């Protein structure tokens with residue numbers, strides 16, 4: 001049996017067990033029913049992610065028996081309209097049509113306000129009627145703008161709780177607040193109406209295959225445990241890039257900006273898993289305890305460690321979308337300074353990481369869609385190969401090893417190493433990769449979408465991949481001061497063209513902190529000094545080291 005077949009067989013077997021487990025939830029208590037609510041059913045997230053995910057879980061047999069779905073929003077919609085809007089994201093195959101129709105039939109829609117008691121009382125009555133059971137377990141997904149979380153969560157708790165023994169789970173989308181203060185307020189508010197056990201704060205990056213893989217990679221391989229620290233690692237770079245702009249979501253985005261939208265949550269979550277100590281076990285509480293501990297060791301970001309930018313349209317592009325800058329998006333004020341690109345550098349003040357820069361970089365409207373973690377190792381001491389042709393054909397600059405975990409697209413783990421240039425006499429050195437690209441190695445193995453894993457976790461009651469309130473508080477504490485500085489216009493907003501690789505100033509900042517860029521991109525414009533080649537970066541990082549001392 002080939003490796004692929006073996007992996008597939010194991011995965012299928014695990015899925016079968018999970019399927020049996022999920023579909024039987026509640027069956028020991030007779031015909032226990034479940035109701036899954038989508039609040040904000042008319043919205044973007046609901047159409048692109050939540051409804052498609054519910055369909056895929058249903059199609060694959062991961063929805064408990066006797067479940068029904070109820071959409072809720074203010075718009076006067078119908079189930080038919082919701083499914084029309086979401087059609088292009090559903091990916092229904094011809095032979096799945098019948099099942100898809102069955103799925104649509106167990107959906108309903110109720111419209112009403114987000115703050116009136118009578119609307120929620122009506123929703124409760126409708127729910128009892130639709131599910132036929134006042135004790136049905138209820139799952140509420142808030143696919144809503146954060147501005148309405150407060151009212152909606154209160155109304156649900158007051159008017160839509162199931163009767164005992166039914167339980168309730170409330171799934172809250174990020175951003176959880178706008179800053180430390182509003183996040184704490186939201187937490188206090190939620191704590192008034194819900195127990196921590198009932199709350200599921202979703203960060204969909206925690207549902208991604210390669211993010212989940214970090215824990216296994218780090219703690220099940222002896223080869224990494226010895227080097228995973230300041231003695232061997234020079235810098236850690238966590239990168240998020242999108243090749244689309246705000247695409248009409250500017251109204252929402254402008255209130256938040258890229259630090260709140262991506263860095264405070266997705267990238268900070270990744271950082272905490274990359275940097276945490278080994279948890280006692282794989283249970284949710286042990287893992288989250290370690291994540292919080294490491295976040296507590298991070299000081300708030302300093303103004304000198306931040307670079308922000310905002311995209312402008314590329315007038316030379318033939319694509320009308322790329323011709324539009326951020327300020328052209330509907331709902332964005334013409335004088336907005338909201339960053340669509342940011343780089344922040346963090347330091348973890350503990351024995352393992354002292355002095356190692358964690359460079360978090362995120363941007364919209366760039367040249368590609370990509371999320372990856374780059375663990376860059378220190379230079380090899382001794383200079384034994386100084387006379388050999390090494391990095392990029394330059395004598396005496398041995399490329400650093402780098403472990404890259406590509407979260408998306410095309411999941412991969414590869415280790416950049418130096419090898420003897422094949423076939424050559426002597427010791428000429430060539431950079432290469434030890435490459436585990438998933439779609440080559442594990443052909444035919446399906447990697448579920450992040451939302452599939454997370455909604456499945458909600459059904460099974462697993463909280464490993466959800467954010468605890470203390471994690472949230474720590475993440476806000478770290479970014480809060482810099483957000484205030486940005487709001488006070490203390491940080492310059494650097495324009496970049498739609499489709500750019502990134503901001504040159506950000507790359508220079510990373511180099512100053514010791515990260516050596518080993519890619520091949522050469523900056524064309526001369527806006528801010530020259531970086532872009534490994535040898536130049538090496539010089540910068542060396543001089544930075546001297547300045548620091």
Ligand SMILES: NC(=O)C1=CN([C@@H]2O[C@H](COP(=O)(O)OP(=O)(O)OC[C@H]3O[C@@H](n4cnc5c(N)ncnc54)[C@H](OP(=O)(O)O)[C@@H]3O)[C@@H](O)[C@H]2O)C=CC1
Nearest residue numbers: 040042043044045046073074075143144145146173174175
């Ligand atoms: N869209 C995405 O790709 C992602 C979104 N998220 C998060 O998910 C949540 C929902 O996002 P998204 O679906 O894009 O949001 P939308 O702007 O599409 O809002 C969802 C629904 O909420 C209602 N709504 C919108 N604005 C207001 C308002 N000012 N006051 C009251 N109700 C309003 C509307 O429904 P109606 O008018 O019918 O009541 C709308 O259909 C957000 O917290 C977002 O951060 C997270 C990851 C990705």
Ligand SMILES: O=C1O[C@H](COP(=O)(O)O)[C@@H](O)[C@H](O)[C@H]1O
Nearest residue numbers: 174204242261262266371408450
């Ligand atoms: O949470 C968010 O994530 C998306 C990107 O998600 P991905 O899974 O496609 O990487 C981002 O577009 C959005 O602005 C942000 O709110």
